[in-house]
Structure formats: structure tokens, C-alpha cells
Amino acid sequence: MPIDLSQQELDRIDEVVAVRRKVKRGAMLFRNGEKFTNLYAIRTGFFKTCVDTEDGRDQVTGFQMAGEVIGLDGIVNDQHTCNAVALEDAEVCVMPFDRLEELSREITALQRHVHKIMSREIVREHGVMLLLGSMRAEERLAAFLLNLVQRLFARGFSQSELVLRMTREEIGSYLGLKLETVSRTFSKFADEGIVEVKQRHVRILKIDALKEIVNPQVCN
Amino acid sequence: MPIDLSQQELDRIDEVVAVRRKVKRGAMLFRNGEKFTNLYAIRTGFFKTCVDTEDGRDQVTGFQMAGEVIGLDGIVNDQHTCNAVALEDAEVCVMPFDRLEELSREITALQRHVHKIMSREIVREHGVMLLLGSMRAEERLAAFLLNLVQRLFARGFSQSELVLRMTREEIGSYLGLKLETVSRTFSKFADEGIVEVKQRHVRILKIDALKEIVNPQVCN
């Protein structure tokens, strides 16, 4: 909450956010079909959200890290429509949604904040649609890496080094690719000296080259 | 607004929604980069929203019809991040967002309604991600047709007949396909007797076959 609020307001918000919950690596925070009552703010750890269909298809819809909010999908029908899985041991703030609504009726800044969070998610998904709808494998992976490292950097991590918390298959699912294609594309980037890849450890050597791949030079 | 409210509350909401705006076919309701001030509820007509990148890529992110709300993308950064184009002459209600926030602080049902609209959009986009990430051309087009006809049916139109308001290219952009592929897939469905296609007029002959394509038989 990067907003200035009175102490009293802060106290009331703290109250809503008081309850914590730990989620073990591999465990689900909520699952498709489950009744919706809370939003969750991630304190530590790393999640994926995914939708799954009757016929066994499974699409990762996002990867979330500390400071991000999950569960917004549940509001519309009072039940969750996707699964949230911890990719490493994690801890979240449990935020009862009706309490949140109540409070945001009284604290304008909080109301605005909630709206922005939802809007941000909509805009993020627009970006994913662009990626899935019109990018090639290399562009997708480059965009993915840039996005990850940028979010990690905003949290105080390195701008050039990261540890993937997800498998190649999960990356592939998110990017609309098969795991082999993800692996091959990593290898290609490595061959070209753009990144160094060792299992899940990735070091970005030429961040400009990645940007160039996502956004092919527009000069005339 | 399928909610019961007092007359006084209804009057206040009507006030927020009082201003109308007409949009000619082909004209933009708002565009990428434009300052965000309003949400828009479509009264009549048909819109597409699309994001475009510097390098000329263009992704249709949705098609919207009467009763649906557009502009949610603008909330997070106080400016729109996509274009909304009328695909036929249209009329919208202009809803100043700050007035809407104000009022939804006082009318709980309105607040809840706004939240649901945003959540619905998030869930819809999850569905599109699933489509773009894991479906084949026939599945995409079948899902698209089923979705359109279902929404039209909910508005009192035929369950089996529809007029497409968008070009093959726009359908393709939305579905992550080229226009030729969209055209071919239509032809294939027609050959198989699943639909009758005459330009933009589509009659669905075997709706179950379409559903079967989207959701291949799950028995055992």
C-alpha cells in the first residue's frame, strides 16, 4: 500500500490483514470450484495460478510473487475458477473480502487501491493475450524473462540474475509452448551469449538483446 | 444492474449514467494513451478492444456488446492502454469513474456490482488465455462461435443464427490465427454441415458438434 493514510486508518487496515497462512511448496492456497471468501496478499514465496478443463487441459494463467494479490477471479461467482499453487514454501495474508469491501467504503484510498489492483490484472492479461496471440517462441520467452527480472528487481533482487521457481513445463504452459520448445529456446539464447542457463539458474548477459527480440528494431 | 435497490438509490445511479454518447461505426470510443476518466456501458452497438505495440502488432482483446462495460483497463494508470472501436454505429452511457467510486461507497450493491464486473473480465481473460495457449484452430473458432451465440441468446437473439460484426482478420487477431485460417476453418465447418456461412451471416446447424469440438468427449 504505497499510500499515505492516517494512523487510525492504517490500524483498521492492519486488522483486516492480520491473519496469516502458510502454504507448503506444492500445496494449493485455493482451488477451482472452492467457495470464495478471501483475497490473499503474498508475503513470501512464489505462486502459480492455473485453470484446468474437464478434458485435462491445464493453462498457467500467471506467476505471482511477494506483494501481489491473488484470488480476484473468485469475486464474480463467489467461487474460485482457478487453482493457486505454491511453487515454494510461502506465506500469505488472508484478507476477508467482505471486510475489505466494508473498509474500502470508508477509506477512499483503499477503495482506489483495490480498483487499481483489479485493473492492473486486466492489463497484465491483455499483455499475455498479445504474447500468446502474436509472438513467436523466442519473443515469448524473452518477454517472460524480462518481465520476471523486472519484477524481481523492483523487490530488491538482481537485475541480471534469477532463479526460476517453476519447471520448463509450467513456463511452457504459461507461454503456450511445449516444454521442449522452452528448453530449446533457452539453449538458443545461451548459444548466442544472451543468457547463461544452468538448470533453473539464469543469468542475463545481454538484456538489450532480449529487449531487441521482444521489440524488433522499429527504426524505419 | 440485476439488483434490488430503493427508488432513491436508483435515481442516484441514473444520474451518474445520464450522459450518453454516440459512436459511429469505425470510430474510437477511447484510444491507447488517452486519459482515463470514464467507464462506458454499451447501450447499443458492438465494439472491439485491441492493444497495439510500437512495432505494429495489433491484438484484439475482446468483442463487447450491449450491456457490457468497457474502459476498465484505464483505472490502474489513469490512462487507457487499449483502443475501443465501434464495429457498428453505437451508443454508450458515459460513467465518470470518480462519481462511480463515490456512489459505490454509499450503495453497497453498486460496489459489489463494480467488483463483479472487474472480476468477470479477469475470468473471461483466463478463458482466452486457455484458448490461445492450448487450443487448435477448430477449437478456437468453435469456442468463439459458441461464446458469441450464447451472449446474443442472453440478449434475446436467436440461438442458432448470428451476424458477425467483425472481419475475418479481427476474428483471427482475437483467436491468434491468420484470416486465411479463420476462413478455411469456417469452410471446413460448413463442409461438415456444422454451420452455414454466407459472408458474415452464420447459422449454426449442429451446436452439439461445436461443443464436441471444444470439449472432446471425456468419457472414460
Place this chain on the structure above:
DNA sequence: CGCGTCATTGATGTGCATCAAGTGGTGTGG
């Protein structure tokens, strides 16, 4: 140490893109 999970790499196949030609419907101006 041995087993399971995840990742890499190669060989082959295919679904869709690309390129190209032609058709039909619509609107415009002579």
C-alpha cells in the same frame, strides 16, 4: 546408491502461416 523428476537434445511430423491468385459484394462516379 538408486530412483524419480526435471531437463536437454535429436529426428521426424504437422498445423498453421505465408504467398499468391481469383471471386463476389458494395459503393462511387460518370
Place this chain on the structure above:
DNA sequence: CCACACCACTTGATGCACATCAATGACGCG
């Protein structure tokens, strides 16, 4: 009213990016 131009659409031929199938290799954990 017709000739023409334009645009959306259809259809065919070819190519390519990514999927699929398959074998092997690298960690990590009990």
C-alpha cells in the same frame, strides 16, 4: 444504370515453426 475500384473473403500451393516422439543426461532426495 453500368463500369470500375476497392475491400473482404475464399481457395490453392508451398514452407516453416513448433509439436511430437524418443533417448539420454543431470540433479536431488530418501
